[in-house]
Amino acid sequence: MPDRLQMQDPRKQHPAPPFAKQPQPAPGLTRRLTPAADHGEDSYVGTGKLEGRKALITGGDSGIGRAVAIAYAREGADVAISYLPEEQPDADEVIALVEQAGRKAVAIPGDVADESHSRQLPKRAAFELGGLDILVVNAGHQKSFSCFDDVTSTDFDTTMRTNLYALFWTTQEAAKLMPPGASIITTSSVQAYDPSTTILHYATTKAGIVAFTKALASELIKKGIRINSVAPGPIWTPLNPSGGSSQEKVENFGGGSAFGRPGQPVELAPVYVLLASQEGSYITGEIYGITGGAGIA
Ligand code: NAD
Ligand code: MG
Numbered sequence: 001m002p003d004r005l006q007m008q009d010p011r012k013q014h015p016a017p018p019f020a021k022q023p024q025p026a027p028g029l030t031r032r033l034t035p036a037a038d039h040g041e042d043s044y045v046g047t048g049k050l051e052g053r054k055a056l057i058t059g060g061d062s063g064i065g066r067a068v069a070i071a072y073a074r075e076g077a078d079v080a081i082s083y084l085p086e087e088q089p090d091a092d093e094v095i096a097l098v099e100q101a102g103r104k105a106v107a108i109p110g111d112v113a114d115e116s117h118s119r120q121l122p123k124r125a126a127f128e129l130g131g132l133d134i135l136v137v138n139a140g141h142q143k144s145f146s147c148f149d150d151v152t153s154t155d156f157d158t159t160m161r162t163n164l165y166a167l168f169w170t171t172q173e174a175a176k177l178m179p180p181g182a183s184i185i186t187t188s189s190v191q192a193y194d195p196s197t198t199i200l201h202y203a204t205t206k207a208g209i210v211a212f213t214k215a216l217a218s219e220l221i222k223k224g225i226r227i228n229s230v231a232p233g234p235i236w237t238p239l240n241p242s243g244g245s246s247q248e249k250v251e252n253f254g255g256g257s258a259f260g261r262p263g264q265p266v267e268l269a270p271v272y273v274l275l276a277s278q279e280g281s282y283i284t285g286e287i288y289g290i291t292g293g294a295g296i297a
Contacts, residue, residue, distance in 0.1 A: 002043035004266070014038065015236070016261035017254060021247040026143065028238025029090050030062035037236045039067040040266035041097065046074030049277040053077040054132050056125035058112060058170065059139035061090040063237030064187065064230075067265035068136055068272045069094050073101035075273055080106035080125035082139065104129060112139050113161035118169035126177045134276045135174040137167050138187045140205075142244035144198040156201050163205035167212060171227075180224025183276045186213045188231045190291045199244070206231075210287055217285030226284040228275045233291030234262040258293030 004013070015035045024032050030039075044067075055072050059065040060081025069079050079098045083091045091107050098105035106128040110117040126132040141162035145151050171184060178184075188209040195203030213229040220227050234240075234254040241250050254262025268290050274280050275288070289296035 002045065004038075004043040005045070011259045011261065014261055014264045017252045019251055019253055021251060022241045023247055024238065024242045026141075026242045027084050027087060028062070028242025029087065030066065030238050031090060031093075033236065033238060033241065037063065038264040038266045040070050040269055044071050044074055044266060044269060046071065046076065046101070049075045049273055049279065050134070051076035053134055053276070054126070054129035055134035055136065055276065056080045056082070056122060056132060056174070057136040057138060058082045058121070058166070060136075061087045061094055063239060064232065064235060064265045064268050065136065065138040066090070066094050067269040068138065070097050070101075071269035071273050072134070072276065073098040073103040073105070075277070076103070077134065078104035078106075078129045080108055080129055082108045082110065082112065082121055084111060085109045112166035112170070113158060115165070115169055118166045119173045121170055122174035122177055131179070132174060132177045133179065133182045135170065135178070135184045136187070136272060136276075137170055137184070139166060140187060140239070142199055142202045142239055144243065144245050146198065146246075148197065148200065151201055159201045159205055163202070164208050164212075167209060171216070175220060175223070175225060178223075178225050181278065182225045183280065184220070184225065184227040185272055185275050186227070186229040188213070188229045188287060190231055190233045190289065190294050190296060192231060193296045194294065198246070213287065214285050221284050226275075226280065228280075228283055228285065229287045230268060230271055230275070231287050231289045231291065231296050232263065232268060233257060233289075233294050235268065236262040236264055254292065257291070263290060263292055
């Protein structure tokens with residue numbers, strides 16, 4: 001059994017702050033994180049829960065999306081990932097990891113804030129994989145500001161388009177292609193429930209994702225499709241060092257959680273697997289917090 005799965009104190013299981021300041025340009029690369037993030041490369045063990053499924057994961061190159069891609073492939077799914085062209089080095093590693101698991105991997109670079117790209121994504125994935133059973137809407141943009149006056153219309157618009165419009169476009173097209181038994185998983189945030197002033201536009205989109213997920217659930221289940229959301233707390237990914245938070249916050253990232261440390265992407269993968277698999281057959285319209293004890297009520 002991998003060390004990660006041995007019984008142990010979870011507070012001490014992964015690195016805790018202080019971390020070094022580590023600015024990098026958005027969207028950021030996971031390979032530049034110090035310490036390195038754990039996406040389950042050496043420790044995720046699949047048990048065939050997604051045998052033969054076809055999955056599309058937006059933002060599947062790094063962070064939470066990468067951990068989900070690795071887990072899905074090891075559970076037996078073929079995987080398409082979307083990401084920005086600047087993230088090709090991270091994407092190449094994920095493609096290799098999916099192929100090492102013996103599954104088909106499809107890379108679809110492009111900007112999800114562009115409507116035609118977002119609408120094409122599920123069609124491309126279904127064409128290349130031979131169907132679409134799982135959609136993970138995980139791509140997200142987060143840029144922090146020191147005060148409300150500094151937020152420009154362009155920043156506001158980019159955040160809305162990347163986090164909300166892309167969700168609408170991609171989900172609308174995917175649902176047309178999906179068979180009964182399929183599953184959609186959105187990625188919201190603890191920010192939907194406990195928003196920070198410095199990222200209020202981001203928090204607004206995350207609250208929108210919660211509402212969208214709950215509202216769509218009752219319609220999609222009429223087609224036998226489930227939709228749920230995962231709401232993470234502080235997770236060690238490129239999102240925060242690359243502009244999502246100030247470097248001062250990065251230095252103490254996750255230090256305020258009950259665990260005294262941030263979560264690692266691999267710690268979210270099992271919930272994405274549950275929600276995608278037939279084990280989640282009675283679960284729809286739910287929001288799963290993985291917040292490090294902050295709660296989402
Ligand atoms: P990440 O940077 O590794 O992943 C985000 C991905 O979004 C990027 O890899 C990128 O491929 C994609 N993306 C961003 N803008 C895009 C665009 N215009 N077009 C195409 N792709 C684009 O960081 P992550 O933390 O793994 O983020 C994944 C999700 O988790 C996001 O929705 C984020 O809001 C959410 N989340 C993260 C945290 C955290 O602390 N890291 C907390 C709560 C929620
Ligand atoms: Mg990335």
